[in-house]
Amino acid sequence: MGDPELRITRAPRTWLTYAAPEHLAAALDAIRARGGGEVRWWVTDPVDATDAIARDHGLVLDRDLLQLRRPLPVDEPVPPIALRPFVPGEDEGAWVEVNNRAFASHPEQGGWTVDDVLAREREPWFDADGFLLHEDGAAHRLVGFVWTKVHAEEQPPLGEIYVIAVDPDYGGHGLGRALTMAGLDHLHRARHMDWGMLYVDATNAPAVRMYEGLGFTTHRVDRAYVGRV
Numbered sequence: 001m002g003d004p005e006l007r008i009t010r011a012p013r014t015w016l017t018y019a020a021p022e023h024l025a026a027a028l029d030a031i032r033a034r035g036g037g038e039v040r041w042w043v044t045d046p047v048d049a050t051d052a053i054a055r056d057h058g059l060v061l062d063r064d065l066l067q068l069r070r071p072l073p074v075d076e077p078v079p080p081i082a083l084r085p086f087v088p089g090e091d092e093g094a095w096v097e098v099n100n101r102a103f104a105s106h107p108e109q110g111g112w113t114v115d116d117v118l119a120r121e122r123e124p125w126f127d128a129d130g131f132l133l134h135e136d137g138a139a140h141r142l143v144g145f146v147w148t149k150v151h152a153e154e155q156p157p158l159g160e161i162y163v164i165a166v167d168p169d170y171g172g173h174g175l176g177r178a179l180t181m182a183g184l185d186h187l188h189r190a191r192h193m194d195w196g197m198l199y200v201d202a203t204n205a206p207a208v209r210m211y212e213g214l215g216f217t218t219h220r221v222d223r224a225y226v227g228r229v
Contacts, residue, residue, distance in 0.1 A: 159187030
């Protein structure tokens with residue numbers, strides 16, 4: 001979550017607050033001065049005192065986001081799975097459809113548009129070769145993907161599984177595990193990363209179990225509190 005900062009958008013859109021506890025009251029006052037709205041306060045590695053501060057300001061726990069890490073390479077063969085790189089200008093629509101089906105109830109990852117993808121393609125970190133797609137050849141249909149991202153500025157440098165999903169119609173066949181391993185393998189072999197990282201909601205028990213089975217451990221917890229002012 002980085003250094004404390006306050007990010008505000010105009011009502012009725014969501015108001016997002018990222019502030020240290022000692023800055024929270026001032027951040028809430030700033031939001032009130034601009035007309036009020038919904039607040040989301042993110043805290044890294046919260047403690048009991050953080051929960052109490054949130055309650056004192058009328059905020060309630062919303063979700064815990066886990067950052068998981070593991071050393072690379074993975075110590076087992078990558079399952080054979082047909083993959084190809086994302087093609088900018090061709091694959092955006094199909095990717096958005098699968099992503100939004102897979103994350104239909106997710107507060108952040110669901111509801112992407114083609115414009116959202118195009119914006120990521122303009123980022124300096126975007127690498128189409130690390131955006132891997134898996135298709136059902138017989139159905140001519142995209143069914144899963146693993147999108148990777150490199151954080152070269154971190155110490156140590158981190159290779160992230162940025163977004164990974166399987167179309168709900170194709171769930172239950174081990175594709176999620178295979179795609180995760182393929183993404184980690186790409187980050188190690190092609191991008192020379194010695195550490196892999198990803199984020200997952202703490203309540204997503206099946207995904208957490210799968211990642212822990214691949215050797216990931218929790219590096220930090222980011223907790224979101226929400227409320228209205």
